[in-house]
Amino acid sequence: MKTKKIFDTDAFIKENKTTVTKCALSEREGFEKLYEAVTDSTIFSPEGGGQKSDEGFFDDVRVVDVQEFDGEIIHFLESEIPAGTEVLQKIDLDLRFRRMQNHNAEHLICGLIHKKFGYSNVGFHLSETSDENRNVIRIEAVMDVDGPIDAKDLEEIELQANMAIASNVPVYALLPSAEEAKDIAYRSKLDIEENLRLVVIEGYDICACCAPCLKSSAEMQLVKIIDSMPHRGGMRLTLIAGIDAVKDYIDIHKDNKKIMNILSSKRNECANAVENLYEKSMQLHEENSALKKEITDLNTKEVIKKITENNLKFYVFYAPDFDEIQSRKLINEVALKTKTVMAVMFEKKNSTYRFVVGKNADVTDISLRELAKNMQNKLSSRGGGSEQMIQGSIPANDDLINSFFEEMNK
Numbered sequence: 186m187k188t189k190k191i192f193d194t195d196a197f198i199k200e201n202k203t204t205v206t207k208c209a210l211s212e213r214e215g216f217e218k219l220y221e222a223v224t225d226s227t228i229f230s231p232e233g234g235g236q237k238s239d240e241g242f243f244d245d246v247r248v249v250d251v252q253e254f255d256g257e258i259i260h261f262l263e264s265e266i267p268a269g270t271e272v273l274q275k276i277d278l279d280l281r282f283r284r285m286q287n288h289n290a291e292h293l294i295c296g297l298i299h300k301k302f303g304y305s306n307v308g309f310h311l312s313e314t315s316d317e318n319r320n321v322i323r324i325e326a327v328m329d330v331d332g333p334i335d336a337k338d339l340e341e342i343e344l345q346a347n348m349a350i351a352s353n354v355p356v357y358a359l360l361p362s363a364e365e366a367k368d369i370a371y372r373s374k375l376d377i378e379e380n381l382r383l384v385v386i387e388g389y390d391i392c393a394c395c396a397p398c399l400k401s402s403a404e405m406q407l408v409k410i411i412d413s414m415p416h417r418g419g420m421r422l423t424l425i426a427g428i429d430a431v432k433d434y435i436d437i438h439k440d441n442k443k444i445m446n447i448l449s450s451k452r453n454e455c456a457n458a459v460e461n462l463y464e465k466s467m468q469l470h471e472e473n474s475a476l477k478k479e480i481t482d483l484n485t486k487e488v489i490k491k492i493t494e495n496n497l498k499f500y501v502f503y504a505p506d507f508d509e510i511q512s513r514k515l516i517n518e519v520a521l522k523t524k525t526v527m528a529v530m531f532e533k534k535n536s537t538y539r540f541v542v543g544k545n546a547d548v549t550d551i552s553l554r555e556l557a558k559n560m561q562n563k564l565s566s567r568g569g570g571s572e573q574m575i576q577g578s579i580p581a582n583d584d585l586i587n588s589f590f591e592e593m594n595k
């Protein structure tokens with residue numbers, strides 16, 4: 186039997202006395218420990234049309250989910266309430282209100298897009314983020330339309346939608362007969378033959394919808410399109426409305442204020458200030474790279490001079506401020522031009538160096554894998570590599586490292 190849906194015509198009733206007519210252990214997959222209850226009437230709207238079901242209680246028993254099958258509303262309860270029991274249904278009206286704000290704002294935006302471009306709404310869902318206690322902390326509406334819209338037109342639509350909100354026009358649901366429906370021009374994703382329900386935003390939109398709706402456009406508070414991208418030949422738009430949009434504004438303002446303080450910029454000039462800073466940082470990055478290259482080149486010349494003068498087989502170079510790229514570059518330069526095994530101690534942090542040791546492929550009488558083992562034993566280094574290059578980390582004891590390599594040179 187069909188359940189009387191109180192939310193169809195009044196979405197602001199948060200308590201309802203009704204009688205449980207059926208209650209049985211659920212056989213639905215994943216819901217086996219729950220009870221399926223049907224009542225004479227209900228204020229619980231089921232999941233559908235891109236929106237989750239209402240949350241709430243039957244007396245003190247939590248309602249976990251609500252589904253509709255053939256006009257019958259099934260409430261999934263955490264414990265059994267025998268048929269014949271009179272119960273008080275209670276829903277979380279604050280959550281429903283936020284969902285209605287976002288859902289009806291989506292109707293409004295779609296209606297305006299349909300009027301201006303003739304596009305249809307081909308996809309919709311409310312996207313919700315919850316905290317660890319299952320409280321919904323943010324709601325957004327994600328919608329698809331079947332044609333392209335540029336940024337300027339989207340801004341225009343957004344402005345018109347907010348004017349419509351401010352104009353405080355009535356919002357209500359109609360339940361027309363099939364005959365009556367013939368005379369009404371409405372938007373719909375599906376061809377609905379029976380039980381048509383239309384949500385009207387007077388003067389702006391009429392759309393087939395099964396979800397609870399607001400009473401006036403002003404209740405939407407404000408709507409902001411926060412994301413738009415091309416999607417299957419049309420557009421995917423993400424928007425946020427109502428109290429969720431106000432919260433979003435508060436958060437965005439906090440971020441903006443932080444940037445204002447750091448860059449000493451004016452409220453509406455943060456983007457320019459960040460752009461300037463970014464350009465400056467890129468310039469510094471380039472200058473830094475050029476300086477690093479110059480330092481490596483200078484060091485290469487000096488190292489080669491020392492190695493050649495002293496005819497060294499092993500040479501260790503300390504460069505605590507070098508990064509890995511600089512160190513490898515130095516080794517490659519030296520190894521290419523000499524027959525010396527070169528070690529670089531770089532990136533000194535917490536009394537530890539990172540190191541890299543390399544040699545020319547022509548030097549066959551020295552095994553770097555053997556050297557790695559020796560370094561592990563005598564210098565407590567870690568790491569390994571190939572016959573041409575080894576790398577790792579090593580305690581920053583310069584005296585010990587120096588005497589190790591001096592010994593190798595004997």
Ligand SMILES: [Zn+2]
Pocket residue numbers: 234288292384392393394395396
């Ligand atoms: Zn809808």
